[in-house]
Amino acid sequence: MDKLQSYTSKESAWRSRLLRHAQSGKSIAAFCRDESVSTASFHIWRAKLAAGSDHTAKATQPAAFIDLGAIKDTGGVTSMAHSPPSTPVSSPEIDIRIDLGGGIVLAITRR
Incomplete structure (x- = not known):
């Protein structure tokens, strides 16, 4: 598995985990204990994915094209x-x- 696939797999797992946390009603500490992940990893991935969603939103906007003619x-x-x-x-x-x-x-x- 190359680095991109590995990152994409981790990203997908963390997106799912963050969604489960939002639906669980548990504190971050209790949720992380139940998921066997560190609270530091939780905060790091939550920040990464929040920053990535801003970048993704900007990237999906149509690019301006200026036709100057041939x-x-x-x-x-x-x-x-x-x-x-x-x-x-x-x-x-x-x-x-x-x-x-x-x-x-x-x-x-x-x-």
Whole structure:
């Protein structure tokens, strides 16, 4: 079993365990004693899964897509594919900056 499968199996077991605790009405200490797990593990997994559910919710949101059109080179004259062919632009500089969050910016430049 690889690490991902092992983690996924543990995650599934802890999700089930936390659900059983919520339905049991027992204190964390009593529940952990009955389940033969430490209260520290209970708190660690509860925090991991709570943080993971926030991350999962963000990850399932549809990604924004920006269609800038195709760029085609026509013998030294570059034009945007969605522009009318009668309006060529000579050597446009294309600069795209995307803020990925966490202080990371993706910059793409075509000259």
